[in-house]
Amino acid sequence: xxxxxxxxxxxxxxxxxxxxxxxxxxxxxxxxxxxxxxxxxxxxxxxxxxxxxxxxxxxxxxxxxxxxxxxxxxxxxxxxxxxxxxxxxxxxxxxxxxxxxxxxxxxxxxxxxxxxxxxxxxxxxxxxxxxxxxxxxxxxxxxxxxxxxxxxxxxxxxxxxxxxxxxxxxxxxxxxxxxxxxxxxxxxxxxxxxxxxxxxxxxxxxxxxxxxxxxxxxxxxxxxxxxxxxxxxxxxxxxxxxxxxxxxxxxxxxxxxxxxxxxxxxxxxxxxxxxxxxxxxxxxxxxxxxxxxxxxxxxxxxxxxxxxxxxxxxxxxxx
Ligand SMILES: Cc1cc2nc3c(=O)[nH]c(=O)nc-3n(C[C@H](O)[C@H](O)[C@H](O)COP(=O)(O)OP(=O)(O)OC[C@H]3O[C@@H](n4cnc5c(N)ncnc54)[C@H](O)[C@@H]3O)c2cc1C
Numbered sequence: 001x002x003x004x005x006x007x008x009x010x011x012x013x014x015x016x017x018x019x020x021x022x023x024x025x026x027x028x029x030x031x032x033x034x035x036x037x038x039x040x041x042x043x044x045x046x047x048x049x050x051x052x053x054x055x056x057x058x059x060x061x062x063x064x065x066x067x068x069x070x071x072x073x074x075x076x077x078x079x080x081x082x083x084x085x086x087x088x089x090x091x092x093x094x095x096x097x098x099x100x101x102x103x104x105x106x107x108x109x110x111x112x113x114x115x116x117x118x119x120x121x122x123x124x125x126x127x128x129x130x131x132x133x134x135x136x137x138x139x140x141x142x143x144x145x146x147x148x149x150x151x152x153x154x155x156x157x158x159x160x161x162x163x164x165x166x167x168x169x170x171x172x173x174x175x176x177x178x179x180x181x182x183x184x185x186x187x188x189x190x191x192x193x194x195x196x197x198x199x200x201x202x203x204x205x206x207x208x209x210x211x212x213x214x215x216x217x218x219x220x221x222x223x224x225x226x227x228x229x230x231x232x233x234x235x236x237x238x239x240x241x242x243x244x245x246x247x248x249x250x251x252x253x254x255x256x257x258x259x260x261x262x263x264x265x266x267x268x269x270x271x272x273x274x275x276x277x278x279x280x281x282x283x284x285x286x287x288x289x290x291x292x293x294x295x296x297x298x299x300x301x302x303x304x305x306x307x308x309x310x311x312x313x314x315x316x317x318x319x
Contacts, residue, residue: 002086003055004030005079007072007099008048009091013040015047017200018091020159022152023051027162029120030086033057034166035079037072038065041168049166051159056168063175068182069095071175073102078173080107080147087126087148089118100151109146116156116276126150135272154199155255155276190244198228198245203258204274206230206247210263210284210303213240217307218262224314230254230274232264248273262303266291283307 004026009016019034026032034053036044041058048056057079064071076088076099088103090096092114104111112128121127126148130139143149198204205227207218215229222229231241233248247254249272259277264270266282266289274280275294282291287300299306 003033005088007090008036013043020051021157022089052162053166070179077106092151092153104149110143111149113151196228201228203227204256205260208232208264209234221307224311
């Protein structure tokens, strides 16, 4: 079986859930090989093996890490040439999509972005599924030229653990001068909220215009569940919550186990970011709000009355 290269998404060696998902998907189509760029490999090693990486290509070279994404695309292109993989899987982040696009050009290969499913196809090909136009169409696509380069959306697979160990190899790689055209001059970690990352969270609680700008009840409820907090565009545009928390067509796409929409009407553009959630709950005081067409459970009521009761019930059930 051919290797499947998986670009690792991590923070100082702490591997993000998307990487576990990509390694799980890679096992369906070949032998997963992780590509680890940056510091913290000792921290990452065990997690990469646990999710099925059989091999890890790694580099912490400042030549790669101190520049923007172009050197990473060059490094992947070198590995593609050397290993002739069955596919390259990259997380569907902004950065990941730029790397994938550059890699596709360099290797003269077909590129599929934002896949929500990847499977072994007929005749040795790779079958992907995309959800487009705010989820109103499902598209099946396959790469017909070169090495399939595929970016995969978060929550497209449930990470599966395996037992095993990954062999690792330090890659000898020097980026071209052209790839070093933009340099990182400083980088600040995002202010920690103590909550899980929106696109990775198992539970997301979102607030909309119905909060009237007071997200405290949404946050308290989210914290009782260990959830991430999201927001509708109406709430974000009003300046009530950060843009990075926007869920929807022009925001982030989430697919948690549980999504709770509080004071959100359920516009098509909002649905586009959350309708693949496994269980959807809405709290809305208008029983005709379109969000109720989509939900598994609905509560018709004022969120300022409903959420504190729910928070108290959950907190007291934990003892
Ligand atoms: C090109 C384009 C892209 C867009 N992208 C996005 C996107 O990515 N994400 C997104 O969210 N939107 C997006 N929108 C905007 C979208 O069309 C809606 O305007 C927006 O989602 C509405 O937000 P909302 O549901 O919070 O507000 P509203 O539609 O005003 O709904 C507020 C809801 O709160 C309820 N409510 C009010 N008070 C309470 C209370 N006290 N308790 C309980 N319920 C209460 C009301 O009954 C109502 O249903 C986009 C629009 C366009 C044109």
